Amino acid sequence: MGPQSTKPNGAPCTIHVEGEHRSVRARTGETLLLALARNGIFLRSDCGGKGVCRQCTVQDTDTGERMPACQVTVTEDLSVRIPSAARRALEVIRKPDLERAAKQLLRSRAGRVSPRERWGAAVDVGTTTLAVYLSDRVEGRVLASTSLRNPQFLFGDDVMARISAVDQNPAVLGEMQAMVLDAVAMALTSLAASVQLDPSNLCQITVVGNPTMIHIFWGVDPTPLGRHPYEPAFRDLRTDRASLLGWDSFAKTRVTTLPLLSGFLGADTVACALALDLLHSAEGTLLVDVGTNGELLLKAGTQLLGTSCATGPALEGAAIGHGMPAVSGAVRHVEMNPDATLRWEVIRRDDGPDPKPLGICGSGVLSAVAALYSSGIVQKDGRIDISKAPHRILLDHKGIPSVILVDGSHTALGTPILFTQKDVRAVQLAKAALRTGIDLLCRKAGIHAPSLIHLAGTFGSHLGPKDAITIGMLPPVGTEKVRAAGNAAGLGALLALVDPDSVEELDRLAASTRVVELASHPDFQETFVSSLAFP
Template structure:
């Protein structure tokens, strides 16, 4: 990053990856995303769907009126605290060193009236007076593209604020592999990626406390989910092995840390809880989804699909769970698509084929490009209208026989020596279209997902008729049209009437683990229960993937 960029651009602009074109040195093939509006707003999925849990916070607060020392009572201050806690049924066997440093002063500040902060059997903090009414926490879902945080009252479970932002790590790479590469190739790469995400969390914490009109010190607990790479970068663990065969994580079990160790600005006596991973490319976010959807408690078999650059799939029920990850690529997010863009203001997000083409645009403004959900709709519509074959190849206009296709064939235009389909034009007259290459990119992405589903079914022995429900999680899953997904074979057509959107289920799982220590510990057992299937080592994957790239057709 050039120092002039630091001086001329705002911190949030730098975090979004915005750069001064005149200062960028190009050393190889480069893709540049031009923003029509500097402060373009992105759609970030905030809503959550999840189960219920008994409120049982990880940390507890206990108000104590401690016996004062006297000539006949020489117990040390710490022993007096322990004895007072024991009277309330709490046994403390460990004390944080910071408590010892402040103990004499804090204990006498309000005449031996204090509030103890306890986690399991450890005394984490002491506060003068009765602060028992303040016990808040935040649950974070750190996605590759976006970060969402939920501020929660840990006594009632009430949501006090929801905040979100683009993940500032995007300036180091748009996907996990490019970020791992950056960490590998730059001396301070890991530290930069770690700092970027922790600073983003601190900013979001600041926004949340401002919304709720509270203080940072009122927040004592954080729970965090994210894919395995985001998990490692957040904790400052190098993720290099995640990208190398056999793709192993550095750690899979839950991780607990002090906020100061991670550079997080909440109550220093607080605690950060990171949910467990399942495998190298199936992370804590998938565990959060499973917590929220309670797949491990379901009598009936269900299929969970979380679609993104990496697609995570889980199939099973309370008896057994099978999971895999597919490298779907960026097509679902509008990347590497000729007129593609993220789900931001000006993006065409849905397309409908009838006598004429109809589409909707995010924020109802003039169209600027097409995002993943609209690409899905368009290819599905082209297939049904007979404008493309099951191999994804455009049919020449004079060979179109389908009645709907004949009404729309004038939208077939020549582009780079091939055919393309005109969807719209932007305010400057630039054509917004879907090209032959775009269809190919979508076929690769949907082929990977469909192959993953087929291999999970093969390994679990669960057939179409036994899958009771298909749960679509995550941003793309929430915004796509299930019918379009089934038409192109992303989701098996036999399951179309069983699709349910569950929103930001990863965030919902993080919230459950925040308000309930029981759910947090259940997450660890759940992660161990899942059997991970490595698609690359599956002998039939190449064949199944090739077949899955085909589009359903006559």
């Protein structure tokens, strides 16, 4: 973009953003994508800054040239125009609130710390969302909490994209660590101010997250997690002073991350197991946390069997043609009427009117497939039958069908929301991966099916058990045996924060867990292939 500047690396440059009525400062040598983000202007970067998706494309208003911002190295002053389609929606996907039973459990485990160490915080570092809880450790109360988007999305929406970003440019690790530390510090400072608490009085911060997020949090290279044998650099519970992380506002605070079980089963999974008391649950109790990876823990005798499944991004609304995060405007549920018309529910802001549909999120994806399969439009093998409800079918130039979920007259953009044949295949791969993991863990435990299934996390809280069973993602155990666990990771982090004795429980949990590697299981391929079809 423009001629090369003679400004030395690191020297300040000015970027004028058309329509922003302001100019922002950038460092010579950094990407335009990162420079804009540091100044609160966020662009889409689904490919993690590789220049592949081109969704962060901006226009140089001086030359007219269009380039992905992630591929533009700032070497001079710039003036750019940012198309609305390139901007990232910053609405937060909120973590489920703690339920009454969870609050009672928290209070029952409190009172075991000195009043001098009363104040603390628990942090759930999710790939998409950060959840921060300010707590009274003596009384076991959450004083204030908030959710905010993990700013690392600039380097990709999933952990593999972020691992790849560090692999390509090791300096990115420091950028990603600073992003999450700054975001958490900002949230803690804001929460403390809301209850008139001096942030320097925080004595303990307990952090959970998947292995990649925990490695980045500590500034540890996560790239070994992206290649065989996928070994984490550390597994044990880790504690250090907040000052060593550059958190000057919390100079006297201890920071602890819970143990990791493997390269894919992290501190968030451990926290879920702690919150559900999984080690002391009935035989066959299964914990399922579904995201880009599906994490599973099954109670088997005196131990836990754990594994992870490469479910891919389809179940979070990504890799779907009209997929989107679970924010306002996303279709979250679809049902087929007897007359072959569809009805849908859309997520809306708590304080806003019902919006027109923009796309479809993960829970909507599953319910759409369940509705289309139950009505016969999608066949057992996943093919879309164009003879069923032909008025809802569109064919592309190659004759490949799509189903119209929402007519253009009802959508925010005036164009229909489609569910394509490719989308169905993506769901088949995702649900087969998860079901394969469940079935192989059950065989390892010597049981036919789980006795009880806990669905953890944001996706689990919105997932319809009937839909998941209908498409074969979960075994046919009956919907009464499938329960939403809410934000079990956040509750587990809070339990570890308020109860020092939980450290021993965490050690027992980690020692009692046997990780099962699915890819090396002799029945993996056969089980996976048989799980691709709908039941």
